[in-house]
Amino acid sequence: MRSKIATDNPNSYLLLNGDEAAARGAVEAGVKVAASYPGTPATEILEALAEASKTFGIHVEWSINEIVAMEVAAGASMAGVRSIVSMKHVGLNVAADAAMTLAYTGVAGGMVIAVCDDPALHSSQNEQDTRYFALHSNLPLLDAANPQEALDMTREAFKISETLQLPVIVRLTTRVAHSKARVKISSINQNLRKAEFDKDAARWVMVPSNAIKRHRVLKSKLQEAAKIANTSKFNVVEDNGKQIGIIGSGVGYYYARSILDTKKFSWLKLGFVHPFPTELVRQFASKVKEIIILEELRPFIESNIQFLHRPFLGKDLLGLDEVGEFNPDVVREAFAKLGLCEKAEKLEALALPPRPPVLCPGCPHRAFYYALNTVRQFVNCDPEKCSGCDICEYICSFEKEKTFNPIKSRIRAVRLDPLSNMAVTCRTCKDAPCVAACPEDALEQSVENGTITVDEDKCNGCGWCITACQYGALTIHPETKKAMVCDTCEGDPKCVQWCPERALSFGGETEDKIVTGDIGCYTLGFMPPVNTLQTCLCMGAGISQAAGMFHAGVKDKIFAVIGDSTFFHAGMPGLLNIAYNKANVCVIILDNHVVAMTGHQPTPGSGRNLLGEQTKEIRLEDIAKSLGIEKVEVVDPYDVKATTKILREILDYPGPSVIIARRPCPLSIEKGPAREVLEECDACGLCVEAFGCPAISIPSKRAEIDPTLCYGCGVCETICPAKAIRSTG
Amino acid sequence: MELAVVFSGVGGQGVVVLSDIFCEAALLDGFDVAKAEIHGMAQRGASIVAHARIGEKIESPLIERGKADIVLGFEVLETARALPMLKKDGAVVVNTKYIPPNITLNAQPLTQEQLLNMIKTKAGAVHEVDGFGIATKLGNVLVVNTVLLGALSALPENPVKPESYKQAIAARLKEKYIDLNLKAFQLGQESVTLG
Numbered sequence: 001m002r003s004k005i006a007t008d009n010p011n012s013y014l015l016l017n018g019d020e021a022a023a024r025g026a027v028e029a030g031v032k033v034a035a036s037y038p039g040t041p042a043t044e045i046l047e048a049l050a051e052a053s054k055t056f057g058i059h060v061e062w063s064i065n066e067i068v069a070m071e072v073a074a075g076a077s078m079a080g081v082r083s084i085v086s087m088k089h090v091g092l093n094v095a096a097d098a099a100m101t102l103a104y105t106g107v108a109g110g111m112v113i114a115v116c117d118d119p120a121l122h123s124s125q126n127e128q129d130t131r132y133f134a135l136h137s138n139l140p141l142l143d144a145a146n147p148q149e150a151l152d153m154t155r156e157a158f159k160i161s162e163t164l165q166l167p168v169i170v171r172l173t174t175r176v177a178h179s180k181a182r183v184k185i186s187s188i189n190q191n192l193r194k195a196e197f198d199k200d201a202a203r204w205v206m207v208p209s210n211a212i213k214r215h216r217v218l219k220s221k222l223q224e225a226a227k228i229a230n231t232s233k234f235n236v237v238e239d240n241g242k243q244i245g246i247i248g249s250g251v252g253y254y255y256a257r258s259i260l261d262t263k264k265f266s267w268l269k270l271g272f273v274h275p276f277p278t279e280l281v282r283q284f285a286s287k288v289k290e291i292i293i294l295e296e297l298r299p300f301i302e303s304n305i306q307f308l309h310r311p312f313l314g315k316d317l318l319g320l321d322e323v324g325e326f327n328p329d330v331v332r333e334a335f336a337k338l339g340l341c342e343k344a345e346k347l348e349a350l351a352l353p354p355r356p357p358v359l360c361p362g363c364p365h366r367a368f369y370y371a372l373n374t375v376r377q378f379v380n381c382d383p384e385k386c387s388g389c390d391i392c393e394y395i396c397s398f399e400k401e402k403t404f405n406p407i408k409s410r411i412r413a414v415r416l417d418p419l420s421n422m423a424v425t426c427r428t429c430k431d432a433p434c435v436a437a438c439p440e441d442a443l444e445q446s447v448e449n450g451t452i453t454v455d456e457d458k459c460n461g462c463g464w465c466i467t468a469c470q471y472g473a474l475t476i477h478p479e480t481k482k483a484m485v486c487d488t489c490e491g492d493p494k495c496v497q498w499c500p501e502r503a504l505s506f507g508g509e510t511e512d513k514i515v516t517g518d519i520g521c522y523t524l525g526f527m528p529p530v531n532t533l534q535t536c537l538c539m540g541a542g543i544s545q546a547a548g549m550f551h552a553g554v555k556d557k558i559f560a561v562i563g564d565s566t567f568f569h570a571g572m573p574g575l576l577n578i579a580y581n582k583a584n585v586c587v588i589i590l591d592n593h594v595v596a597m598t599g600h601q602p603t604p605g606s607g608r609n610l611l612g613e614q615t616k617e618i619r620l621e622d623i624a625k626s627l628g629i630e631k632v633e634v635v636d637p638y639d640v641k642a643t644t645k646i647l648r649e650i651l652d653y654p655g656p657s658v659i660i661a662r663r664p665c666p667l668s669i670e671k672g673p674a675r676e677v678l679e680e681c682d683a684c685g686l687c688v689e690a691f692g693c694p695a696i697s698i699p700s701k702r703a704e705i706d707p708t709l710c711y712g713c714g715v716c717e718t719i720c721p722a723k724a725i726r727s728t729g
Numbered sequence: 730m731e732l733a734v735v736f737s738g739v740g741g742q743g744v745v746v747l748s749d750i751f752c753e754a755a756l757l758d759g760f761d762v763a764k765a766e767i768h769g770m771a772q773r774g775a776s777i778v779a780h781a782r783i784g785e786k787i788e789s790p791l792i793e794r795g796k797a798d799i800v801l802g803f804e805v806l807e808t809a810r811a812l813p814m815l816k817k818d819g820a821v822v823v824n825t826k827y828i829p830p831n832i833t834l835n836a837q838p839l840t841q842e843q844l845l846n847m848i849k850t851k852a853g854a855v856h857e858v859d860g861f862g863i864a865t866k867l868g869n870v871l872v873v874n875t876v877l878l879g880a881l882s883a884l885p886e887n888p889v890k891p892e893s894y895k896q897a898i899a900a901r902l903k904e905k906y907i908d909l910n911l912k913a914f915q916l917g918q919e920s921v922t923l924g
Contacts, residue, residue, distance in 0.1 A: 013756065015749070122767050175765055175790070178765065178767065179766075179790040180749065180763070180766075182762045254789040255789050257789070258788050258789040327791050328793040332793065344793065345795055348813075350812060350813065350847065352806060353806070353830050353839070355774070355775055357740075357774070357775035360741075360772055361774075596772065697829050
């Protein structure tokens with residue numbers, strides 16, 4: 001690996017993003033242990049350190065989750081060496097338990113907690129503001145607003161940490177972490193602190209009698225930290241002797257500077273924001289008539305500045321939002337309203353179709369979702385909408401028998417009660433009673449989609465199936481005297497297409513099952529046209545949310561979908577809990593061997609570590625069994641037929657179960673030969689609308705597959721009703 | 730002097746890498762540089778935009794709407810999407826390939842021609858580059874983005890020296906791909922200078 005940040009050329013410039021710059025800062029400070037769990041936008045901090053690890057003898061690891069990473073870094077620091085733990089903002093919630101009390105014990109070697117917030121949720125589930133975690137935990141926080149600051153602050157944070165014997169948080173935001181800029185580097189400190197643990201029980205054993213003393217120690221450290229904050233080089237005053245003073249932190253400060261004429265204002269850039277540099281702010285404020293405060297997310301500076309007892313222009317008066325991120329356009333608008341800069345020209349927005357994030361072509365998650373969506377699909381009728389017009393019957397008889405004769409229809413409109421109508425047809429029951437009732441074995445149920453087929457050679461028209469069906473879905477053909485039942489028109493029911501009241505729908509997926517989701521690429525399965533997942537809360541939540549729904553008494557079968565890395569991170573306790581507390585939940589582990597969403601980092605299941613070295617390969621099925629799950633199945637999601645068969649089996653399984661859907665992420669392996677569409681294609685749309693592969697489109701009368709986008713998974717080929725897709729290889 | 734460029738394409742096309750190389754080249758020429766990009770929720774297939782600003786001193790990486798000197802589009806729909814960023818009479822380099830978005834059957838997709846017309850109406854100068862065609866001729870469709878970089882380097886408003894790009898390309902790529910990419914770069918340059 002070529003390491004960009006390992007350059008030993010002090011005072012030269014590198015093009016670094018905020019993450020790489022923070023990593024360089026840690027290298028310059030002589031860091032020895034670095035731990036993290038991948039999470040956008042913080043991932044590259046550890047990746048950059050990994051590339052430099054051999055050169056500088058740094059232990060780097062993807063820990064199982066953020067609290068483990070926090071504890072590893074804490075342990076290293078307790079042993080006297082410098083350590084860094086990095087994570088995205090929500091990772092700090094996971095690590096919070098350790099961090100809160102680590103503030104009491106403090107540290108020995110300098111320890112930096114690098115946290116990336118994600119204003120505007122580019123790739124996150126919330127917009128929490130880590131400055132408030134600093135307040136909550138009593139830890140000092142440096143707020144970096146560009147890559148250069150990320151480097152300088154991280155390097156300095158190690159020193160501050162050793163002075164105060166406290167971990168120091170360095171906060172980045174997405175626009176810092178994933179912005180690249182020219183960054184000046186400094187020399188590398190070959191800080192060779194010896195690893196030695198000072199066994200001081202009063203300090204390291206946090207039982208109440210010790211902890212209360214350490215709480216007092218922490219409070220006195222904070223007073224010391226405030227002194228450092230007041231004179232910190234990261235709080236920069238540019239006093240231009242003007243009436244208006246702008247106080248800001250984060251990227252918004254620099255947006256303002258590039259929009260306004262800087263000479264017309266006095267400026268205070270806050271970088272050391274917790275503890276708050278009260279004295280410095282008081283001095284700055286005394287020299288200006290008006291104060292403007294500019295900060296993204298929550299009003300942290302605003303709430304800290306109340307001690308001035310002076311009016312100021314904050315978010316409310318500037319018309320800036322706590323929700324979302326700043327950009328130069330909103331900052332200009334805010335200042336233009338005050339008459340401090342020119343308004344932007346009005347630009348008309350172009351009406352263009354969006355291109356939202358989607359599961360990639362070839363993604364095994366899509367194939368699995370397709371199997372889960374179609375495990376039991378049938379034509380469903382909403383009695384509230386059904387007008388009893390019988391059009392479905394005419395359409396069905398025409399489609400199947402080329403005649404408009406309702407007696408020959410596979411769907412029947414019935415009067416439910418004097419006030420409502422309903423159309424009834426086959427509901428593809430689990431273990432269909434009609435099949436069991438047939439004395440001639442003439443009925444067969446498809447393992448793939450549950451539809452019933454009638455073997456007309458065997459059927460003698462006895463009608464037992466009609467008696468067995470509680471929905472009244474079977475009838476006898478008036479002429480052939482054979483049983484008739486809906487075949488869903490091969491997954492494209494014509495009655496649904498033609499229903500004038502839109503009372504008919506083809507689905508069933510939300511009707512008889514609940515699918516909770518989790519955090520990863522596969523979360524995108526909530527989006528149309530896949531529409532499989534119904535929840536996403538936080539890492540590992542899906543399994544336990546499913547358990548809660550089960551204990552609440554919902555009747556539907558509950559599936560909990562989780563990725564392999566998320567399972568290792570936070571799913572194991574939930575799985576043990578459903579085994580222990582007997583929740584009838586099927587946990588589906590989508591195992592693609594990598595943390596795909598953050599850029600293909602290895603997992604404990606991949607058998608290699610961050611540096612690509614061989615390590616113990618942890619098998620998911622072993623974990624599931626050892627956590628008390630008796631029913632554990634492994635499927636290949638590309639094999640939709642086999643996957644559906646297992647899913648149908650699980651629908652009836654009464655206890656906790658696990659399905660491991662195993663296929664490597666296609667982006668981590670070689671592409672297969674692309675698929676192409678044959679003349680047989682009748683543009684039914686299944687591959688686009690139900691399967692949802694972005695490599696396929698239907699520009700006119702036939703589907704087309706873009707060969708540069710196709711990964712060659714071949715799943716479309718297996719599900720195409722017209723058998724109109726084949727491999728080019 | 731300052732130059733603001735918006736790079737716009739589809740995830741997987743190399744938007745991030747290309748904007749990186751542009752900035753590395755500018756850095757070699759002694760410019761201050763800042764760029765921003767978003768790594769979203771999907772690895773492939775979503776809209777991707779990168780902003781890059783070069784000049785004597787650059788404090789903020791994001792470009793204001795209507796202030797970009799150049800939009801470099803990797804695909805026609807994403808080029809059109811970036812047009813509100815472009816200043817009046819700004820230049821557009823557009824790879825003429827169209828990747829239709831995955832939309833439901835009800836929506837009326839725009840055609841490639843409609844999108845190109847939209848771009849021509851809004852922009853000052855439009856340089857159409859058949860990046861896909863050129864890359865195919867070179868035997869590797871993956872060098873489309875280097876072709877586009879060549880085209881970008883040939884625009885009169887771009888002060889970065891072509892030599893610096895070549896150096897930045899060589900520093901970024903594995904040795905066996907360097908010649909191919911330098912060739913692609915040259916063909917990209919020619920596609921603009923020769924019209």
